[in-house]
Amino acid sequence: MDAVTNGYVERLLQGQGQLPASPLSWLNGLRAQALERANALTVPTTRDEDWRFTDLSPLYKAMLEPSSQAVPVDAAAIEPWLIPEADNRLVFVDGAFAADLSALRPETGVVIAPLASALKRHGDRVQAELGRLVPGVDDAFSAVNTAWLRDGAAVLVDGERDARRPIHLMFVSARAGAAVYPRALVVVGRGSRCMVIEDFVSIHQGAGLTNGVTEIHVGENASVRHIRLQRESAAAFHIATCGVRVARDGRYSGVSVSLGARISRYNLQVVQAGEGTDFQIDGLALVSGRQLADTHSFLDHALPHGRSRQLHKCVAGGAGHAVFNGKVLVRRGAQRTDSAQESRNLLLTERAHVDTKPQLEIFADDVKCAHGATVGQLDAEQVFYLRSRGLSDSSARDLLTFAFAAQIVERIALPSVVKRLEDVVRPKESKESR
């Protein structure tokens, strides 16, 4: 195992030296720093506490190479993933911006652009924020992402703007066997508002590594709705980190849905940078076959009057494995924190498996914090009730599973996405009844 992991970071960094230098020296510096850090790190194994349940050895054994040239993708290939409500769309194919697949409806005060062009026109703004929220100096994957940093999505909203149109950031994996490094930066200034959908899709059935980093800055009294859809191929490896910083009276609401990938890991870190912030964090992971979906969240209440609500649900079928680790830290001085976290897990088969660990650490004395976790199977009385009304055993189970998952899906304020996701888990009506 060690032999494999020791050389692994180097393998991921092969070819990084050929990256064309940016005219921006600070960006070259950011990369160089990350390269140095990555070289000093090893990738995690199950001996690391944070990766106990998530064995990445299948990833380490897979032969992957950096995506060197973009595979041509036509509009029809991404058609099934489009979100009609979101007419602002940036599409990246294997990490590279695809202008022909993207669509933009400019709004005053709202910059939606590939990072490369945002750097040209709003370089100072990007420089001030890029790389600040990549958590954990010991995380090899986000260091590797930054070392490869070349392009990505930039969303900048300023001047008390309400970016009414949802912004769809679509990261397409087009070539099996490629390692790609999606990157997104969202900066929403004081009193502004936006909704961003990060969407990870595959147009092949093969393996590949998506190693993404997202940074979201929520300004004072600003509001960001962040929808994250991971619907990559069932053979993919998906490792992503999202850092969120919320300033005074800011609101961050995130819904992450994990459907695809053989092994996926989502690290979400939300930090309170001012008083009176509000976090609403919802998650849904659906696993079947031999899939593993791991969500690690860390909500950092650092200042008074923060509120957080988190509901994470896992549905595990087949021999699937879902992992949830939800840490809530209430630091000394974060008085009047009001935090509630719930982890609810549904096991559909005997071979399915869930590991859930809510972790509440409180160092303030005047707080209201609650957390809970349940792991269970479908309720036999509910199944019988539905069957007594004519539904087959499998329809009854599908319907109850659907209802369990729908609670999260319905929190996505985009009807087309809700419908599409509901179709994934919806019972097949009365098809098999005849």
Next chain:
Amino acid sequence: MDRSSLLQVRGLTATVAGVEILKGIDLTIQAGEVHAIMGPNGSGKSTFAKVLAGHPAYEVTGGDALFEGRDLLGMVPEERARAGLFLAFQYPVEVPGVTNSSFLRLAYNTVQGGRGRDELDPLEFDDYVQDKLKLLDIDPALLERSVNEGFSGGEKKRNEILQMAVLEPRLAILDEADSGLDIDALRIVANGVSQLRTPDNAVVLVTHYQRLLNYITPDYVHVMDQGRIIKTGDRELALELEGRGYDWVADEYRARQVA
């Protein structure tokens, strides 16, 4: 065996967790009839109802049951429902996240499909269910809520009656549909049963009280005790039970067994 009967049960025995609850039930129901099954708590009335609906917690250990000449006990619960058997639950189950309207339509179309009839699309179904609501005087707001979630006891029973009216079963078994109801709710239940009462259908009322029988006159009244039907009579028997309780029926039965 008489294959023209709607339901014919012979020598039915059943256990739950190894304990025998039904100890040999015989019951024949013809189309067009209303039967009441009465008896003290723990007599096996509800178990009998659940066994007929195919509840998996109960194991049938003997006897047989024919539903329109078909082997009922060999069918899984959904086959029984599609064949036209309906159980109104004593304790209707809450199903959060599933709206009543979509559940009703799913159930309706499944049962219709099972009977080889056409399904209804959402608009057609809405017309159909609105008619039923009007007929039963049930608040349409019930449709938009999750199935039974947060319903009061009365609302739950009304919802069972609505499901029954929508599914139009050949044989409806109402398990304590009247317990815990105020007069208005009781009227809705009684009205629902009357609507269903045709020469082709039959109804079994499992009840602890005589009250419901003021609204629905049964053709037969059966008294259950310790897992058996120990006496069968007509409406007069129900009134007598109201006045005298159940003990005398059990005494009579024991005397007959000794003799």
